Amino acid sequence: xxxxxxxxxxxxxxxxxxxxxCKRLGIDHLLLEKKxxxxxxxxxxxxxxxxxxxxxAENGQAMQMVLTKHAAKLNCNCKLNATVLKIxxxxxxxxxxxxxxxxVIHFRxxxxxxxxxxxxxxxxxxxxxxxxxEDYSATTDGQLFKNKTAAVVGGGDRAFEGxxxxxxxxxxxxxxxxxxxxxxxxxxITLANQKSNIKILTDTKVTAINGDxxxxxxxxxxxxxxxxxxxVDAVFVRIGIKRNYELVEGKVAIDxxxxxVTDQTGKTSNSSIFAxxxxxxxxxxxxxxxxxxxxxxxxxxxxxxxx
Amino acid sequence: xxxxxxxxxxxxxxxxxxxxxCKRLGIDHLLLEKKxxxxxxxxxxxxxxxxxxxxxAENGQAMQMVLTKHAAKLNCNCKLNATVLKIxxxxxxxxxxxxxxxxVIHFRxxxxxxxxxxxxxxxxxxxxxxxxxEDYSATTDGQLFKNKTAAVVGGGDRAFEGxxxxxxxxxxxxxxxxxxxxxxxxxxITLANQKSNIKILTDTKVTAINGDxxxxxxxxxxxxxxxxxxxVDAVFVRIGIKRNYELVEGKVAIDxxxxxVTDQTGKTSNSSIFAxxxxxxxxxxxxxxxxxxxxxxxxxxxxxxxx
Numbered sequence: 154x155x156x157x158x159x160x161x162x163x164x165x166x167x168x169x170x171x172x173x174x175c176k177r178l179g180i181d182h183l184l185l186e187k188k189x190x191x192x193x194x195x196x197x198x199x200x201x202x203x204x205x206x207x208x209x210a211e212n213g214q215a216m217q218m219v220l221t222k223h224a225a226k227l228n229c230n231c232k233l234n235a236t237v238l239k240i241x242x243x244x245x246x247x248x249x250x251x252x253x254x255x256x257v258i259h260f261r262x263x264x265x266x267x268x269x270x271x272x273x274x275x276x277x278x279x280x281x282x283x284x285x286x287e288d289y290s291a292t293t294d295g296q297l298f299k300n301k302t303a304a305v306v307g308g309g310d311r312a313f314e315g316x317x318x319x320x321x322x323x324x325x326x327x328x329x330x331x332x333x334x335x336x337x338x339x340x341x342i343t344l345a346n347q348k349s350n351i352k353i354l355t356d357t358k359v360t361a362i363n364g365d366x367x368x369x370x371x372x373x374x375x376x377x378x379x380x381x382x383x384x385v386d387a388v389f390v391r392i393g394i395k396r397n398y399e400l401v402e403g404k405v406a407i408d409x410x411x412x413x414v415t416d417q418t419g420k421t422s423n424s425s426i427f428a429x430x431x432x433x434x435x436x437x438x439x440x441x442x443x444x445x446x447x448x449x450x451x452x453x454x455x456x457x458x459x460x
Numbered sequence: 461x462x463x464x465x466x467x468x469x470x471x472x473x474x475x476x477x478x479x480x481x482c483k484r485l486g487i488d489h490l491l492l493e494k495k496x497x498x499x500x501x502x503x504x505x506x507x508x509x510x511x512x513x514x515x516x517a518e519n520g521q522a523m524q525m526v527l528t529k530h531a532a533k534l535n536c537n538c539k540l541n542a543t544v545l546k547i548x549x550x551x552x553x554x555x556x557x558x559x560x561x562x563x564v565i566h567f568r569x570x571x572x573x574x575x576x577x578x579x580x581x582x583x584x585x586x587x588x589x590x591x592x593x594e595d596y597s598a599t600t601d602g603q604l605f606k607n608k609t610a611a612v613v614g615g616g617d618r619a620f621e622g623x624x625x626x627x628x629x630x631x632x633x634x635x636x637x638x639x640x641x642x643x644x645x646x647x648x649i650t651l652a653n654q655k656s657n658i659k660i661l662t663d664t665k666v667t668a669i670n671g672d673x674x675x676x677x678x679x680x681x682x683x684x685x686x687x688x689x690x691x692v693d694a695v696f697v698r699i700g701i702k703r704n705y706e707l708v709e710g711k712v713a714i715d716x717x718x719x720x721v722t723d724q725t726g727k728t729s730n731s732s733i734f735a736x737x738x739x740x741x742x743x744x745x746x747x748x749x750x751x752x753x754x755x756x757x758x759x760x761x762x763x764x765x766x767x
Binding site for chain 1: 473476477480481484510511512513514515516523526527530533534645724725744745746747749750751752753754755756757760761763764767
């Protein structure tokens with residue numbers, strides 16, 4: 154069976170940094186990325202990146218290209234299209250699928266860099282909507298829905314910020330939230346309440362997204378059980394961040410906020426498993442710089458263990 | 461009296477990153493750097509930097525220029541030639557000297573990014589040696605001392621690695637250490653013992669560095685009190701890292717290893733004082749990437765406090 158000293162799961166900035174540093178420190182490593190390219194969430198950043206010290210990038214794709222080239226220049230060991238199915242922490246193996254074939258590789262240490270993404274509603278029609286490409290940015294896509302109607306689902310900063318941006322672009326916005334209490338900062342709530350083209354619906358759940366070829370309506374259910382249908386042209390689901398830690402659930406300690414507990418080297422409660430980047434970072438603290446720093450630090454610490 | 465929300469002390473990678481992120485997040489900030497340029501320890505890196513993800517740099521100066529330009533492009537607020545003399549944690553003020561004038565500025569939060577440097581012997585003649593520019597790199601300056609004699613002082617990895625590099629460049633090396641026990645890894649010790657042009661002197665202290673215009677000899681004192689003079693052409697002091705935290709000594713908790721205690725946001729035991737970068741990082745874990753990540757994370761956390 155194949156063996157690596159350090160198995161890195163996930164090829165976003167944190168994983169790439171861990172791989173670069175493993176290579177730099179002479180550590181036998183392998184990075185597994187499920188997509189056909191490195192970069193992780195960078196691929197989705199539309200706006201200019203001005204806050205990664207030393208590298209201004211026009212957008213996420215531009216930074217993705219620079220980081221990918223860096224890893225390639227150093228001959229980091231990466232497998233693309235490699236979906237990890239299971240991490241066996243007792244046997245210290247990773248089972249993954251690549252090109253329809255299953256493979257099992259032994260590791261000495263595992264660095265989980267599997268990132269985070271939008272939490273989904275998990276209601277009928279949502280997957281189809283996303284597969285059709287109806288996954289819009291409130292920052293850049295507002296003009297598409299000028300004088301049309303959009304639903305923004307959620308009660309936090311990102312939901313309110315999205316609703317305000319869309320309203321400012323001339324969109325009629327329904328902000329829909331399942332309770333009456335909002336996590337968003339008060340100035341966002343005040344501002345949203347002042348806008349005549351934002352209607353806030355509380356105690357309301359979205360139970361389906363409807364439309365065959367594009368979104369045409371959503372099904373709502375109020376707390377009292379009353380069901381209704383709201384005609385909308387787009388749905389922006391902004392209900393928070395989902396960290397991709399299913400592979401280690403029950404295998405490492407997770408705190409009440411849903412964050413993997415790590416020390417400053419990235420070590421989890423299982424001393425063979427490390428976590429870096431957005432998979433273990435509270436979203437207000439997440440940044441490309443922080444992810445890259447965490448990847449570097451974990452690799453440096455592992456180098457000291459592997460001497 | 462002038463006031464800033466976030467005062468950053470030190471303009472190396474950690475401080476620059478904190479400033480870039482303060483600017484990015486709209487935080488009122490000021491960075492004080494005692495030298496006439498930003499970059500900190502980068503200025504001393506002679507070799508290629510291949511391990512900062514996204515930015516290959518020919519040497520430290522090249523990276524220094526890129527980071528300086530980044531801070532300038534964003535109009536980060538920095539004062540150069542500004543030496544901090546005192547941090548008053550009760551009054552929340554920083555007193556600094558610039559162009560011969562004293563200035564006092566109030567802060568709400570302070571980010572200490574004052575870095576680290578070589579620990580010095582603090583013996584007569586050492587300061588003069590450094591002021592004359594006799595501060596050599598074992599990696600790049602070995603050829604200067606081929607067939608000559610150099611003293612390497614210290615017992616850790618860097619002392620042994622330096623001695624081996626110099627010996628390989630044809631230098632006659634005395635490795636001088638104050639005790640008989642070495643912190644260096646065993647393979648370095650074995651290798652050094654195998655080299656005929658490395659002589660190891662233990663239980664020996666260097667008490668003076670002699671020479672009027674250049675180093676000509678060092679004064680040694682053995683544990684039994686015996687004093688001697690050793691003719692050398694260069695002295696490489698490799699006795700470890702000194703973290704520049706004098707300004708906050710007694711004001712924040714410092715652990716038994718001599719590291720400022722911080723949480724993952726950089727917060728010290730004083731909730732108004734944060735530390736980032738090499739001033740609070742164990743040297744095996746230190747990297748430009750880690751420093752930059754820590755600067756970004758502290759600024760993001762401060763943004764959440766300053767809402």
